[in-house]
Amino acid sequence: MTAQTKCSFCGNTQSNESPLIVGIEGHICETCVRLANQVVSSWGRKREIAKPLEKPPIPMEIKAQLDKYVIGQEKAKETLAVAVYNHYKRLAAETGTDTVGMSSEVVEIDKSNILLLGPSGTGKTLLAGTLARIVGVPFVIADATTLTQAGYVGEDVESILHRMLDAAEGSIGLAEWGIVYIDEIDKLARSSESSHGVRDVSGEGVQQALLKLVEGTSVRLSDKGRRKENENQVMSTRNILFIAGGAFSGLEALVDKRLQPEKMGIGFHVPMITEKDVSSDEVFHETHPDDLKHFGLIPEFIGRFPVIATLEQLDVDTLVRILTEPKNALVRQYSQLFNYDEVELEFTPAALRKIAGQALARGTGARGLRGVLESLLQKTMFELPSHDHIVRCLVDEDAVNGIGAIRQFSADAETGSPKQYAQ
Ligand SMILES: Nc1ncnc2c1ncn2[C@@H]1O[C@H](COP(=O)(O)OP(=O)(O)OP(=O)(O)O)[C@@H](O)[C@H]1O
Numbered sequence: 001m002t003a004q005t006k007c008s009f010c011g012n013t014q015s016n017e018s019p020l021i022v023g024i025e026g027h028i029c030e031t032c033v034r035l036a037n038q039v040v041s042s043w044g045r046k047r048e049i050a051k052p053l054e055k056p057p058i059p060m061e062i063k064a065q066l067d068k069y070v071i072g073q074e075k076a077k078e079t080l081a082v083a084v085y086n087h088y089k090r091l092a093a094e095t096g097t098d099t100v101g102m103s104s105e106v107v108e109i110d111k112s113n114i115l116l117l118g119p120s121g122t123g124k125t126l127l128a129g130t131l132a133r134i135v136g137v138p139f140v141i142a143d144a145t146t147l148t149q150a151g152y153v154g155e156d157v158e159s160i161l162h163r164m165l166d167a168a169e170g171s172i173g174l175a176e177w178g179i180v181y182i183d184e185i186d187k188l189a190r191s192s193e194s195s196h197g198v199r200d201v202s203g204e205g206v207q208q209a210l211l212k213l214v215e216g217t218s219v220r221l222s223d224k225g226r227r228k229e230n231e232n233q234v235m236s237t238r239n240i241l242f243i244a245g246g247a248f249s250g251l252e253a254l255v256d257k258r259l260q261p262e263k264m265g266i267g268f269h270v271p272m273i274t275e276k277d278v279s280s281d282e283v284f285h286e287t288h289p290d291d292l293k294h295f296g297l298i299p300e301f302i303g304r305f306p307v308i309a310t311l312e313q314l315d316v317d318t319l320v321r322i323l324t325e326p327k328n329a330l331v332r333q334y335s336q337l338f339n340y341d342e343v344e345l346e347f348t349p350a351a352l353r354k355i356a357g358q359a360l361a362r363g364t365g366a367r368g369l370r371g372v373l374e375s376l377l378q379k380t381m382f383e384l385p386s387h388d389h390i391v392r393c394l395v396d397e398d399a400v401n402g403i404g405a406i407r408q409f410s411a412d413a414e415t416g417s418p419k420q421y422a423q
């Protein structure tokens with residue numbers, strides 16, 4: 001009797017129903033071939049490179065999406081919309097050259113990284129967050145203040161790539177076409193020239209570490225407690241678009257000093273940092289790479305961000321719009337809070353302007369709005385749950401000024417219309 005032939009992988013015996021393929025040192029059955037095929041194709045998926053979207057959104061569509069959340073800042077929104085659109089185009093050029101049959105003539109397009117400058121609370125982080133939600137490529141928001149040079153305790157710059165890979169659900173090809181937003185980049189400034197930098201030497205070290213990454217390099221991802229499958233994967237950052245943002249507090253003074261040196265000489269220069277007039281915006285627009293160098297960014301780092309987009313200081317009109325227009329506008333948020341107690345909350349237009357004016361005086365951009373609203377509504381929010389009969393609250397200018405109180409109305413049992421509640 002001859003020995004039975006078996007599949008070398010699963011041990012299945014050869015029969016008419018399960019034929020075996022003969023190899024040099026063994027056999028394989030049909031089931032194992034199929035299984036092997038599945039395994040190999042899943043490797044293929046991991047390596048699959050990003051495909052361009054069939055119809056990438058045009059800049060105006062991208063901006064229209066941003067408009068839903070971010071008020072004003074038209075220039076910055078346009079710059080970002082064009083950058084994202086060009087990113088899609090580069091992706092199409094890189095992957096779709098064969099389909100147009102002109103690969104020999106196609107010029108390789110380099111990326112244009114963006115530096116977002118603008119006063120605190122004017123929407124930089126909000127812009128990045130909104131963009132992350134609407135773009136069709138993996139998007140990572142990193143915080144420069146948590147980054148450290150390799151070898152120091154904290155996140156090293158390579159962690160950005162690990163997060164990018166996570167955002168791309170493990171697909172290296174997709175991750176290599178992602179967008180990285182590095183927030184609070186101004187906090188990496190060395191303090192020697194501007195005294196505004198807080199990180200000193202270590203900050204400069206992080207700038208150094210970011211240089212290669214931003215320009216385009218291949219990084220071998222170590223597995224440092226990560227998923228095993230990422231071990232020894234190599235990711236190229238050549239096509240990753242980098243956007244860096246920061247408030248650069250004090251930069252206006254440096255720009256101003258360059259533009260009007262004599263002003264400093266005479267000695268009646270008022271530091272621009274605390275000014276909230278239009279001229280401070282204009283000064284920001286004049287930012288030159290040299291000013292950033294004086295601020296404490298290293299020239300090599302500045303050179304890798306050819307596009308500089310500035311955000312404007314918010315004025316009263318914009319702040320009023322921020323209070324009411326975005327999908328999650330503050331007025332809507334507080335109305336919702338009052339609604340839980342079955343009370344309608346209303347603001348007169350004059351009251352909204354006053355609130356915006358008070359927020360402006362705080363000098364913290366749109367962040368001031370919440371503080372003003374909190375202190376304005378605090379007392380009412382404390383009392384309201386104890387008064388069942390109140391159905392409507394009206395905030396007028398006097399209430400915001402502290403001259404009067406927020407008017408409260410109870411439901412009139414007979415007419416159904418609210419009548420003012422005696423205070
Ligand atoms: N242009 C804007 N449109 C709508 N909301 C805004 C705008 N600017 C700021 N806000 C509101 O103010 C808050 C703070 O804005 P954001 O975090 O974007 O400021 P920032 O520019 O990043 O400031 P910082 O430099 O201090 O980090 C946001 O949560 C947002 O609700």
Ligand SMILES: [Mg+2]
Nearest residue numbers: 124125126183
């Ligand atoms: Mg921010």
